[in-house]
Amino acid sequence: MVLQHRISLLLLFCSSLVFAGGNSTEAPCDRRCLANARVQKELFSAPQNDNCTIVVNVTSIQYETLSFDTKAMEMTSRIKINMEWKDPDLGWMQERSRYPTIVLPADKIWIPRIVLDNAIETTIELYTNDVQVRRDGTVGHAVVLFTTVSCEINLFNYPFVTGSCPVAINGWSQKTCSLTLQIADNVSLVSGSGEEWQTTSVNKIVDSSNRAYLLVALSINPFSAFVTLILPSALVLLADLVSFALPFEGGERNSFKVTLVLSFTMFLLILNGHLPNGGSCSPLLHYHFSFCLVCLVMSMLASIVLTRLSVEDSLLVCRRSNKVHSCNTNTQNDDLDQEKDRGMITTKSGDLASEMASLQKIVNFLEDMDKVEKEAQRKVAFAYFLDKFCFGFFIIIYIIYAIILIIITRTDICKVNNLDFWDDSHREDDYYDYSYVYP
Template sequence: MLLQHRISLLLLLCSSPLVFVGGNSTEVPCDRRCLANARVQKELFSAPQNDNCTIVVNITSIQYETLSFDTKGMEMTSRIKVNMEWKDPDLGWMQEKSRYPTIVLPVDKIWIPRIVLDNAIETTIEPYTNDVQVRRDGTVEHAVVLFTTVSCEINLFNYPFVKGSCPVAINGWSQKTCALTLQIADNVSLVDSSGGEWQTNSVEKIVDSSNRAYLLVELSINPFSAFVTLILPSGLVLLADLVSFALPFEGGERNSFKVTLVLSFTMFLLILNEHLPNGGNCSPLLHYHFSFCLVCLVMSMLVSIVLTRLSVEDSFLVCRRSTKVHPSNSTKTQHDDQDQEKDLKPKDISVVQDQEVIDKSIG
């Protein structure tokens, strides 16, 4: 009887630690933060390594916005929001361990794919949020914002009536054996169509023959601003120069006015050179228009100077002495003659009277 009692007590002591451990495991379940901390502790900073060493990233949607367009340098600055997702099996978990379908992880604690823009001059990538969403199967959902500047070759011959397109190449990266492949959906939307003088008409995804994807941005110029600031003033200056021939030659008012017109038009030409590119395959037609107008103004000024010279002198040659009396000089001569007649008139009367007295005495 004593032996049986001791055996029962030994079995009770051996089973009590198991009950205690089992009770703790059921009483303290792992919540979302516990599940997220377990993934953070793995320190998964490298890309998922598959057998073929290829990472596939799905671009679910793209939101495009043109920030500015530099007409002088032919550079376009854009803001692109990219929503993407990829699968990292090491971030997943089994349903038996946790009942939560999704968790949130810090963006700097896991590997994030980097998008490469082939034709970009400068690119800045920023995360849209500081967190990423991870599903049970290891699928990661994330969004980034790209601020990029690309070079555009648009024909400006018909400026300001210009339409053209500018490509923005969006690709992954590839090495000899490993690659980052982007599968871009057709869900491309335009956020804002106005960007100063230039307007964005449309944006669409294009895939070329080498299976490289890029965004084709259609641009156009609003001609109202250029017409009011450049074309209309040039026409008004030419009109003012044409009407200036009604001004008189005397005083040099016409020549001064024409010189002022030439100087003002030269200022417009300098503004045009600072705004439009000087080189390229096809120079803007507006350059030739302003050059022709400037030549017309200079020729008109020279003709006015020659006519002014001919109206005052017999010849426009500076070295030749003129025989034509200036109107002011002729007026002065007439006044001098009148003064001389006034001075001599009393003397003439006295001479006549003396002559009459001598005649009478002789007679």
């Protein structure tokens, strides 16, 4: 028994030496060793489970509006997306290495592709060139999206406008396989200030079909548009009303009104270069400027007509009758001069009857001159009467227009639907190519 016990101890000691020698020859595997081992696997394809569905968790989103083109109705944004997904082939057992995380090159493994359903153009950039991998195969990564989406906002009440634009962030779907994004509610707004448009908030919305999108709320700063468009148009109309105080004589009023019409066309050019001309919700400012231009032209034409009526009874231009009237007046003046000379000669000769006849002709001429002057005054008075009527007419028109304008702006007439790109009737099951650019 003692010999058998000694032999057992000897065998146990020898086996422990052999085991210790074997462990001493194997070097421990560090982080780089683990990373190189996973790079050598060349896992460029997506991790695929039994139902061929890849689930990517979007842990946080940082949104920033770069610009909004009011003319083209397009919004450009910068979106940083932090996401995680699980790839079991990238994991390792705790007995293999004691490190919980490693870093791998982003171009050596599979990275999910983010799709924007309503994007016109999208550029995807890697936030970093490396990804972090945990022991269980969970990969953490971040990408930055520079995207331009088409967004139709109700500009009917421009520049007093508020609206919202959707940014549909999704995965992709084919007939049997798909990439599903599970977006968290952690959506933050990085910057909301801009030159004209301001971003007030951004929220994650999930519709009835379980499709997620970011709803970006926008509002416009009305100060610049009010100072450059609305206020000048009101001041031009006020100047046109005040111009009714100018007299007809000399043509100062007509030239002033023509200047107002020409200057107002400048605001029309500014408006056409800044706002969209058509669409389902065309800005009310287009109709406002058209109304102002029509009123200015009508006021100018009325002033020209009244100037004509202050001189002639008829609006028809008859140059021949004016020449005949001028010739007749000159003939009467010549006859009067001749009669004055004859009267002076007759007076010298002492003929009392001839002197009375000459005086009678002078009296008749003066009476005719008085009639002509009274007729001219009557025409001018009639023209000024019509001028007062036109002044009151335009004041009434402007008051009625202001009331109608206030009522229209308070009514929700136009509505837009920015989610029409998700038309299920035209949706295909096959995957289609989205606009993207990888570095």
